[in-house]
Amino acid sequence: MSTQRGGSVTSSASDFTNGSAPEQNLDHYAAGTASFNAFSSFLSEPLLLSQDAKSGCGGMTWRAGEVLGRYLLWRCTQDPEFRARICGGKKIVEVGSGTALTGLALAKGLDLEGSKIFVTDQENMIPIMTENIRLNNCQDTVIPAELDWGTTIAAELQEPDMVIAADCVYFEPAFPLLTQTMRDLTTPDTPIYFCYKKRRSADKHFFKMLKKHFVLEEIQDFPEWETFSRESIFLYRVIKR
Numbered sequence: 001m002s003t004q005r006g007g008s009v010t011s012s013a014s015d016f017t018n019g020s021a022p023e024q025n026l027d028h029y030a031a032g033t034a035s036f037n038a039f040s041s042f043l044s045e046p047l048l049l050s051q052d053a054k055s056g057c058g059g060m061t062w063r064a065g066e067v068l069g070r071y072l073l074w075r076c077t078q079d080p081e082f083r084a085r086i087c088g089g090k091k092i093v094e095v096g097s098g099t100a101l102t103g104l105a106l107a108k109g110l111d112l113e114g115s116k117i118f119v120t121d122q123e124n125m126i127p128i129m130t131e132n133i134r135l136n137n138c139q140d141t142v143i144p145a146e147l148d149w150g151t152t153i154a155a156e157l158q159e160p161d162m163v164i165a166a167d168c169v170y171f172e173p174a175f176p177l178l179t180q181t182m183r184d185l186t187t188p189d190t191p192i193y194f195c196y197k198k199r200r201s202a203d204k205h206f207f208k209m210l211k212k213h214f215v216l217e218e219i220q221d222f223p224e225w226e227t228f229s230r231e232s233i234f235l236y237r238v239i240k241r
Contacts, residue, residue, distance in 0.1 A: 031059075033135065036101070038066040042073040042109040048135040049099050050128055057170070058098035058125050064167035065098070067228045068195035069105035071235055072164070074222065076110060083110070085191070090115040090161040093185060095149075095178075096168040097121050100129045100142065103164075107138045118157055120147035150177030153184050160185060166195040175206040183213055183240065192238035193219075197231070214238045 035046035052059040076083040086092060087110055094103045097119035107117055119129050119142055129144040136142075145157060163185050168178055182192060192214070196203075210216065219225075219235040228235075 036061065039069060039073065039105050039109060042070070042077075043105070045108075047101070047104055047108065048132070049101065049104075050131045050135065051099060052128060058096070058121055059128055061099055061101050062167045062197070063228075063231065064195040064197045064233055065101040067224070067233050067235065068164060068166040068193060069102040069109075070224065071195070071219065071222050072102075072106060072193060073109045074224075085162055087111065087115050088113045091159070092117045092162050092164065093157050093160040094119045095147065095163060095165040095181060095185070097129060097144075098125060098167075100132050100144070102166055103142055104132060104136050104138055107141045108136060112141050115141070117142045118145050118160075119143070120145045120157065122146065122148050147181070148177075149174060149181040151181075153181070157185065159187075160190060163190060163192040164194075165192065167197055168194075169196050169203050169206050170199065172202050172205065175209055178206070179209050179213065182210070182238070186240045188240045190240065192236075194236045194238050195233065196236070197233045199232070210238070214240055 031052040033048060033050045036049045037046045039047065049061060051061060072086070076086060086106065092103070092106070092115060094100070094117065097103055098121060100119040103117040103119040106112075119133075121129065123146050126144050126146060133139055133142045133144060143156075145154065147154070147157060163182070165182075169175070186192060207216070215238070217237045217239075219237055222235065225235075
């Protein structure tokens with residue numbers, strides 16, 4: 001999850017402590033570095049992640065990022081064609097990366113065979129992403145990059161082979177900006193794997209907007225589907241019309 005801005009739209013910790021969104025209370029979230037064991041089925045060692053709520057909600061890990069990472073790693077073990085969409089000289093762009101949890105899980109759990117994973121967020125998140133990349137020795141495969149939703153896509157991020165995003169639907173003024181960025185990054189041949197936790201009825205406005213430009217397919221063929229669906233977490237494959 002990331003606190004995103006584009007143009008004049010901004011959000012801060014106060015947007016997420018009024019009952020409308022995240023499970024954690026940012027005002028009482030201790031900064032520091034800790035082991036993250038959510039991917040123990042796929043990684044030989046835990047991820048090390050620096051977190052800091054002073055960076056906003058993007059400075060913390062969120063369950064949807066864990067679910068997305070676990071799904072992608074699991075799918076790679078089951079489907080060689082899917083694995084080839086990520087590994088073998090590909091470009092993967094993660095939108096709203098926050099701590100870079102999902103991108104790092106892929107980098108540590110797969111032999112990327114020359115692929116690069118760009119973890120993107122707004123400028124103030126670059127230091128924490130860079131630190132987490134260093135902590136996990138992923139400097140050769142994971143690249144931090146600034147991307148404010150609704151703004152011009154940098155050349156290094158254009159024409160990715162896959163886009164991934166987790167827990168980006170939480171701040172209504174940013175909905176059109178996120179939609180625009182998803183449109184700008186993709187063609188009908190670029191799959192987006194999108195994980196979302198339902199928190200508010202207003203979220204439906206984002207999906208109504210998104211469906212004007214994309215086809216959404218809910219992913220349920222995942223052994224952990226029943227578990228995370230009970231937490232109101234949903235996975236989608238999103239394709240541009």
